[in-house]
Amino acid sequence: MTGLVIDDVSMTFELPNGGNVEALKNINLEIKEGELMSVLGPSGCGKTTFLNILAGFLAPTAGVMTLNGHNITGPHPERGMVFQHGALFEWMNVSHNIGFGPKMKGTPQVEIDAKVEELLSIVGLQDFGEKMIYEMSGGMQQRVALARCLANDPDVILMDEPLGALDALTREKMQSLVLDIWKKTGKTIILITHSVEEALLLGERLLVMAPRPGRVHKEYKLPFAELGVGADLREVKRHPEFGPTRDEILNMIWDMEEEIMGRTENA
Amino acid sequence: MGKEILDVLGVTLWMIVGIIGIFALYLAVSGLCYLVQRAYYRGRDRAKGYTSLKTVTFGDESAVTGNRMASVAAVITLFLFWGIATGSKLLPPILPQPFVGESAFEYTAVNAAGESATGTVLVQVNAADSDDKSKPDPASVVGASFAKTDVVVVAERRAKLVKVQSNDDGGDQDGYTVTAINGKPIAPEETVSFDDGDVFMTAKGSLSVRPATGMTMEALYLPPPEKVWERFIQLNKEGYLGVGLWENVFWSLIRVVVGFALGCLFGIPLGFAMGLNSWLRGWFEPIVEFMRPVPPLALIPLIIIWFGIGEQGKISLLFLAALWIMTIAARSGVSGVNIAKVHAAYSLGATKKQILTKVILPNSLPEIFTGARVAMGVCWGTVVAAELVAAEKGAGKMIIAASKFSLTDIVIIGIIIIGVIGYLIDVLMRIAERRLVPWKGKA
Numbered sequence: 001m002t003g004l005v006i007d008d009v010s011m012t013f014e015l016p017n018g019g020n021v022e023a024l025k026n027i028n029l030e031i032k033e034g035e036l037m038s039v040l041g042p043s044g045c046g047k048t049t050f051l052n053i054l055a056g057f058l059a060p061t062a063g064v065m066t067l068n069g070h071n072i073t074g075p076h077p078e079r080g081m082v083f084q085h086g087a088l089f090e091w092m093n094v095s096h097n098i099g100f101g102p103k104m105k106g107t108p109q110v111e112i113d114a115k116v117e118e119l120l121s122i123v124g125l126q127d128f129g130e131k132m133i134y135e136m137s138g139g140m141q142q143r144v145a146l147a148r149c150l151a152n153d154p155d156v157i158l159m160d161e162p163l164g165a166l167d168a169l170t171r172e173k174m175q176s177l178v179l180d181i182w183k184k185t186g187k188t189i190i191l192i193t194h195s196v197e198e199a200l201l202l203g204e205r206l207l208v209m210a211p212r213p214g215r216v217h218k219e220y221k222l223p224f225a226e227l228g229v230g231a232d233l234r235e236v237k238r239h240p241e242f243g244p245t246r247d248e249i250l251n252m253i254w255d256m257e258e259e260i261m262g263r264t265e266n267a
Numbered sequence: 268m269g270k271e272i273l274d275v276l277g278v279t280l281w282m283i284v285g286i287i288g289i290f291a292l293y294l295a296v297s298g299l300c301y302l303v304q305r306a307y308y309r310g311r312d313r314a315k316g317y318t319s320l321k322t323v324t325f326g327d328e329s330a331v332t333g334n335r336m337a338s339v340a341a342v343i344t345l346f347l348f349w350g351i352a353t354g355s356k357l358l359p360p361i362l363p364q365p366f367v368g369e370s371a372f373e374y375t376a377v378n379a380a381g382e383s384a385t386g387t388v389l390v391q392v393n394a395a396d397s398d399d400k401s402k403p404d405p406a407s408v409v410g411a412s413f414a415k416t417d418v419v420v421v422a423e424r425r426a427k428l429v430k431v432q433s434n435d436d437g438g439d440q441d442g443y444t445v446t447a448i449n450g451k452p453i454a455p456e457e458t459v460s461f462d463d464g465d466v467f468m469t470a471k472g473s474l475s476v477r478p479a480t481g482m483t484m485e486a487l488y489l490p491p492p493e494k495v496w497e498r499f500i501q502l503n504k505e506g507y508l509g510v511g512l513w514e515n516v517f518w519s520l521i522r523v524v525v526g527f528a529l530g531c532l533f534g535i536p537l538g539f540a541m542g543l544n545s546w547l548r549g550w551f552e553p554i555v556e557f558m559r560p561v562p563p564l565a566l567i568p569l570i571i572i573w574f575g576i577g578e579q580g581k582i583s584l585l586f587l588a589a590l591w592i593m594t595i596a597a598r599s600g601v602s603g604v605n606i607a608k609v610h611a612a613y614s615l616g617a618t619k620k621q622i623l624t625k626v627i628l629p630n631s632l633p634e635i636f637t638g639a640r641v642a643m644g645v646c647w648g649t650v651v652a653a654e655l656v657a658a659e660k661g662a663g664k665m666i667i668a669a670s671k672f673s674l675t676d677i678v679i680i681g682i683i684i685i686g687v688i689g690y691l692i693d694v695l696m697r698i699a700e701r702r703l704v705p706w707k708g709k710a
Binding site: 076083090100104148 | 610621
C-alpha cells in the first residue's frame, strides 16, 4: 500500500488545570503518492499539530498513521519538513545546509556536491552556495530550506506555513517554485497555510479544518495547481471558478472565527 | 550600634561632597575642552556618512558614538591632574611645593638669671628621596650669647623636635624658657610660623619644626608620574623581591588560563548534560544554583585551609570561579536552541550524537562565548585577590608586598598592569568571538 494513510487519529492535550483540549478528533485521510494537498483553517484548528504528528515530532493519543505501509513513530528522513522560518543552520553556509541530510547519512562528498549543485539551480540560487545564511533575505532562506529538504529525497514533504513570513511579491515567486518542484519531483506535498488564495493555488486537494475539536470540515478537489504549473499564477486566479471558491471558503472560515469569538464572549 | 550608623551616614555625606567636587572639576575641564574643539571645528566640513544625516540623535543610541577626541583629551586630563596634584617635575609648579633647602629662624630665650638672648636655628630640609647626610655648619653662625646656634635636619613635610636648650649655657637649669620665635612670642601648645614653615612648642617647652608642606600630594599617597615611570623601568630590569615584573604577571595569567580551561573542560559538558537530561539537571541543579551566587573570594579561606597557599589552591579557586559560569552558559545555550532546528535535523536523518555536535554545540556557541568572557573577567579578578591573600609570585602578590613597604609606585604599576591585561583579555575574547561565531546576533 503506497501513500500516506491516516487512520482515526486523535490528539487530546491535558491542560494544567485538569481540563482537556481535543486538538484533533478522528482524522481519517488517504493521501496518494504525488498528491499536492493544502490544509487551511482558522487558528486553533490543530493544523500545526496535525503536521507535527505526521512529521513524527508528536505521538497521537489515538489512531495510526502509515507511510507506504509502515507505521510512523518518529521523525524520519522519508518525511522532510519545511518550517515557517526556515530553521536553517546559520553556522553553516548555504551548500552545507543543503548537504546536511546526505552528510548525516554518510553519503560520499562528491555525490553531496553534485546534489547540492543540482538543487541550487532548481531553487534558483546557483551562485549563492558559499554565502552564509545570515547574509540572505527571507525568501532566499526559504529556497535554501526547500533545497535542504529535497536533498534527502523524502517521500513526503511537509510544509508548515513556509511562505507565511514573506512579502507578497516574493511569496508569489515562491508559490510558482513550489508548484515547479512538485511537478518536477513528483513528491507528495502537504502544505499548511493561512492564506486562502495560496491554499487554492497550491492544492490539488484542499482540506478545510474546523476547531474545537480539530477536525476535517470540508474537502475540495481543485484544478488550479495543475493549471498553475509553469503558468502565470495571476492568470490562474482569473479562472471563473477561482473567485467563487475563494469566497465560499473565506465565508466558511469567517463563520468559524465568528463562532469561536461568540463562544469566548459567552464563556 | 547607633553611633556606627551615624558614622556611616557622616562618611556617606562627606563622600557625596567629595565625589561632586571631583566630578565638577573633571566635567569643567571636559566642558572647556569641548568648547575649544567646537571652536576649532566650527565651519569645517567633517561629519560624513549616514549617521551625520540623522536629525534625531538625542535618544537614538545608534547615532551616539564615543568621540575619540574626547577620550584622548580625558586621558590627557587625567594624567595632567595626576601630575599637578603630585607636583610632577614634568610640569611647571602649579600648586605650592613643599619646602626643600636651607632656612633658619631665631629664637629668644630667657635663662634662670632672667637674661634674655637670641639664638639661631639652622633648618635643613632634605627632599624625601635625598641621601644627603651633610649638615649645615653651626660655626658659620656664631652664637655670641648664651643661646648657641642649633642645627636641625628634617625630611620634607616631616616635623622634628629641636632641643634648642641642649647646647645653650644654662639651658638645663630651671627657669630657662624660650619666649619668642623671630620676635613673635610663643608659649606651650602654640604655633608660630617662620619664612619656610611652622614652629610648634610642645607642652614641655621643646620646639618642633615643620617645614612648609605645600599643597601637592606626598609620594607615599600618590607618587608623580615620572617616579612611577622610573620605577617601571627599574622593575623591568630588576624585578621586585627577586621576581621579575613580567614573571609576576605571567604567573597570574598562567593560573587564570589553567583554571579557566579546567572550568570550561568540565563546565561545558556539565551544562550540556543539564540541558539535555532531566535526571542530570535535577541532580546538579541544587549545587549549581547554590554555588552560582557564592562569590569565589568567599571561598579563599576554605581553599587555603584545604590546599594551602600553593598553586593547587589558586587553580582550584579559579576552576570553581569559572565552572559555574560556564555550566550555566552552556545550559542556557542548549535551552536557547530553536526547537525547529532540532526538529529539522531529526527530519534530515541526524542521530542524537550528530544533533549534539552539529546542531546543539554550534548553536550554543554564542552563549558559551558570553559566559567565557564573564568567566575570564571573574577569574582575573579572583586571581589577583587570591594572590593578595597568599602567593609567592603574581601580580597581586607584588602589589600587596609593595604596599607593606609603602612602595606606592609599585602598587600603582601593578594596578595599571592588572587593568590593562584585564582589558586585553576581553578584547581577545571579543576577537575570538567574532571569528568563531560570526552569525551571533544576525540570525
